[in-house]
Amino acid sequence: MTYLLAAEGSYGTQGGFFADTAGIMLVLPLLAFLLILAVGKRLPNEGGEIAVGALAINCIWAVTLFVQNMVSPVVTEYTFEIGRIGSGLSFEFGWVIDGLAVMMYFLINVVGLIVFIYALGYMHGDRRVPWFFAAFSLFAGAMLILVGAPNLIQLILGWEGVGLASYFLIGFYWEDMANVKSGNKAFMVNKLADVGLLLGAAILGVVMGTFSFSEMEHLATTGDAALGGVAMVAGLLLFFGAMGKSAQFPLHIWLPDAMAGPTPVSALMHAATMVTGGVYLMARTFPLFQNLAQDARITMVVIGAITLFAIGLLALTADDIKKVLAYSTVSQLGYMMTAVAAGGYTAGVFHLFTHAFFKALLFLGAGSVIHAVHSNNMSDMGGLKEHMPTTYRTFVIGSLALAGIFPLAGFWSKDEILATLGHEGYTAVMWIAIGGAFVTAFYMARAIALTFHGTYKGHGHPHESPPVMTGPLVALAIPSVLFGLFNIPGVHIPGIGNFAEWLAVRGVAMGDHHAESIDFFLAGVGLAAGILGLLVGWLIYSKDRETQVARDSFEVPLLYPLLQRKYFLDDLSDGVTYATMGPIARFVDWTNTYVIDGIINAAGGLTVLLGRFVYNGLDQRGVDGIVHGLTAATDGAGNVMRKWQSGRVQQYAAGFVGGAIVLAAVFMFVL
Amino acid sequence: MTVIQYVVLGAALFAIGVYGLLVRRNLVLILLSVELMLAAVNLNLVAFESLLATSEALGQVFAIFVITVAAAEVGIGLAIVIMIFRNRQSANADELTLMRW
Numbered sequence: 001m002t003y004l005l006a007a008e009g010s011y012g013t014q015g016g017f018f019a020d021t022a023g024i025m026l027v028l029p030l031l032a033f034l035l036i037l038a039v040g041k042r043l044p045n046e047g048g049e050i051a052v053g054a055l056a057i058n059c060i061w062a063v064t065l066f067v068q069n070m071v072s073p074v075v076t077e078y079t080f081e082i083g084r085i086g087s088g089l090s091f092e093f094g095w096v097i098d099g100l101a102v103m104m105y106f107l108i109n110v111v112g113l114i115v116f117i118y119a120l121g122y123m124h125g126d127r128r129v130p131w132f133f134a135a136f137s138l139f140a141g142a143m144l145i146l147v148g149a150p151n152l153i154q155l156i157l158g159w160e161g162v163g164l165a166s167y168f169l170i171g172f173y174w175e176d177m178a179n180v181k182s183g184n185k186a187f188m189v190n191k192l193a194d195v196g197l198l199l200g201a202a203i204l205g206v207v208m209g210t211f212s213f214s215e216m217e218h219l220a221t222t223g224d225a226a227l228g229g230v231a232m233v234a235g236l237l238l239f240f241g242a243m244g245k246s247a248q249f250p251l252h253i254w255l256p257d258a259m260a261g262p263t264p265v266s267a268l269m270h271a272a273t274m275v276t277g278g279v280y281l282m283a284r285t286f287p288l289f290q291n292l293a294q295d296a297r298i299t300m301v302v303i304g305a306i307t308l309f310a311i312g313l314l315a316l317t318a319d320d321i322k323k324v325l326a327y328s329t330v331s332q333l334g335y336m337m338t339a340v341a342a343g344g345y346t347a348g349v350f351h352l353f354t355h356a357f358f359k360a361l362l363f364l365g366a367g368s369v370i371h372a373v374h375s376n377n378m379s380d381m382g383g384l385k386e387h388m389p390t391t392y393r394t395f396v397i398g399s400l401a402l403a404g405i406f407p408l409a410g411f412w413s414k415d416e417i418l419a420t421l422g423h424e425g426y427t428a429v430m431w432i433a434i435g436g437a438f439v440t441a442f443y444m445a446r447a448i449a450l451t452f453h454g455t456y457k458g459h460g461h462p463h464e465s466p467p468v469m470t471g472p473l474v475a476l477a478i479p480s481v482l483f484g485l486f487n488i489p490g491v492h493i494p495g496i497g498n499f500a501e502w503l504a505v506r507g508v509a510m511g512d513h514h515a516e517s518i519d520f521f522l523a524g525v526g527l528a529a530g531i532l533g534l535l536v537g538w539l540i541y542s543k544d545r546e547t548q549v550a551r552d553s554f555e556v557p558l559l560y561p562l563l564q565r566k567y568f569l570d571d572l573s574d575g576v577t578y579a580t581m582g583p584i585a586r587f588v589d590w591t592n593t594y595v596i597d598g599i600i601n602a603a604g605g606l607t608v609l610l611g612r613f614v615y616n617g618l619d620q621r622g623v624d625g626i627v628h629g630l631t632a633a634t635d636g637a638g639n640v641m642r643k644w645q646s647g648r649v650q651q652y653a654a655g656f657v658g659g660a661i662v663l664a665a666v667f668m669f670v671l
Numbered sequence: 672m673t674v675i676q677y678v679v680l681g682a683a684l685f686a687i688g689v690y691g692l693l694v695r696r697n698l699v700l701i702l703l704s705v706e707l708m709l710a711a712v713n714l715n716l717v718a719f720e721s722l723l724a725t726s727e728a729l730g731q732v733f734a735i736f737v738i739t740v741a742a743a744e745v746g747i748g749l750a751i752v753i754m755i756f757r758n759r760q761s762a763n764a765d766e767l768t769l770m771r772w
Contacts, residue, residue, distance in 0.1 A: 647771025
């Protein structure tokens with residue numbers, strides 16, 4: 001084990017027990033995965049207790065490290081070399097302890113534990129529960145491997161692991177073909193993006209001579225400008241990979257379809273943690289963009305801006321409550337990506353942090369509603385406020401946090417992003433982001449109005465969910481309200497500082513801008529956009545709650561059909577796929593039938609002929625002939641020779657005497 | 672000193688012993704024939720010793736050894752004969768063809 005300290009050495013010297021043993025977090029969920037597969041069926045909760053137990057143990061490490069990082073920060077990494085190409089590139093596994101990694105450990109384990117507990121109630125009595133918890137644990141382990149990675153190789157390993165778990169869980173209800181197709185779509189879109197990640201990683205590894213993030217950071221801050229051109233290409237390729245995982249326009253198309261999976265999966269993977277993997281990658285390689293690849297930024301900011309605004313609009317027409325939240329997630333990921341791309345390391349990651357809590361809360365709330373009414377569609381809901389008071393209250397808290405209402409978590413993180421965009425000179429993008437905040441508030445008001453107000457239009461009697469499901473809602477509502485207070489500009493909590501300081505604990509200085517005072521104008525505009533959005537949304541959609549006839553009575557000509565067809569992006573991707581893949585598939589099929597099969601059949605025929613010759617000619621006649629001949633010869637010789645063994649001793653004695661006489665004669669007369 | 676009489680006597684004794692060994696059917700008599708052959712050998716040993724008169728008296732010593740071995744041999748041989756007789760109520764060499772193929 002090598003024990004690397006940051007070059008500056010100013011962040012502390014010793015990792016301590018929890019840092020030294022943090023690798024256990026990366027292993028436990030994977031052990032849980034195997035254990036659930038082995039014995040899950042026989043347990044009372046069908047493996048759920050193992051999954052929850054593993055994450056509960058992980059939480060001890062995650063929370064301790066998080067608190068430790070506030071008080072006495074540590075930057076270190078633990079690596080085990082497992083292979084090496086020549087004398088240069090080495091492959092190492094291990095884990096990183098620094099501000100960013102510790103924050104992600106905390107997020108994944110704490111939100112993960114809450115969602116796992118919720119899933120105990122949500123999945124109760126469902127199909128294949130052990131498989132659900134096994135795949136969910138696999139996801140947690142792979143995600144921790146991803147964020148704990150000290151180098152690009154391990155990151156890619158975790159990256160593919162979460163993609164695999166995502167594929168398993170999107171297609172969890174595989175009896176329905178649509179779910180299988182959604183899983184395939186997610187997998188393939190991500191695979192397309194992964195090509196960028198792999199190429200980027202390969203270029204960086206070859207040019208910089210290392211896959212290690214800490215060594216890359218130092219090369220980026222101290223290295224020569226000649227790396228700049230290569231770093232820009234590699235950076236854009238990495239960003240392309242991040243676009244897939246973090247659902248950036250136009251590769252976002254898989255995420256809404258990914259809602260086919262069970263709701264806890266949507267909450268943890270497709271909202272809180274997995275989809276932030278791309279943002280995490282951008283934050284992890286931030287020094288690269290900050291010091292070498294500044295020119296790549298404008299592309300990334302534009303894509304982020306399109307994502308946060310245009311895809312957010314799509315949430316306005318969706319009837320499926322999970323799709324509303326999915327488009328909202330894509331939009332918020334656009335905020336994070338825009339912020340990190342624009343140079344706002346703290347802003348982007350802080351939004352990642354707060355968003356994980358309130359978006360997980362919203363998804364779990366939606367899951368609670370779906371559990372009650374047995375439908376995903378808001379046209380089957382309405383009036384659930386009285387039936388499900390806890391769900392309603394927590395859902396409203398999550399919505400207000402998402403809409404950026406003071407003083408909830410979303411307000412502070414969104415304000416930080418706006419301030420960063422303004423400071424870095426992306427004024428137009430800043431105004432788009434403010435417009436996005438308006439849209440966000442608008443669709444959340446719509447979702448609340450259509451789901452919880454008016455009269456109930458579904459079938460059966462909705463009821464509040466059991467405590468195992470409402471408990472996690474409350475547990476997530478608390479951080480959704482409070483965690484924004486960690487990062488009020490200019491406020492340093494005595495003894496522990498603030499979120500920006502925790503996050504700045506890295507091997508090298510991030511050099512990003514972090515406002516030290518509140519820009520009241522910008523904060524006011526952002527807040528106004530949120531409130532305005534809520535008001536407009538409420539005024540428009542509260543009409544629907546009374547008439548209950550036309551669900552979306554507010555239909556802007558031209559825009560509404562455009563949004564309903566999702567900008568024709570799905571049609572485009574399907575069309576492109578069929579147009580290009582169809583001929584390729586037919587060609588491959590033809591090749592397979594006539595060329596490859598022909599070769600195989602010819603080879604098979606030749607082999608059969610050869611086999612017949614070997615069997616009849618060589619084996620039956622040659623080898624068997626020798627064997628049979630030998631036995632026959634031995635048998636015959638034995639038959640002849642056994643006659644001499646008569647059992648009459650006096651015959652033997654006569655032979656003996658005769659022999660003696662012959663020998664004596666030979667000695668006497670011959671020799 | 673001449674040994675010719677002793678050698679002729681020894682050869683006669685040995686030939687009688689071989690004849691008895693090959694022709695007699697009774698196991699006891701076969702054993703006795705073997706003893707005769709041994710006695711012929713002893714006679715030769717003693718006769719040649721008295722002719723050559725070696726200082727270590729090797730002929731007599733060997734004769735003593737042969738007598739000793741013959742005594743042990745005849746003891747074991749008779750014991751075997753008795754056991755065979757007890758088991759088969761016969762001491763006839765012709766009937767003892769148990770050890771054939």
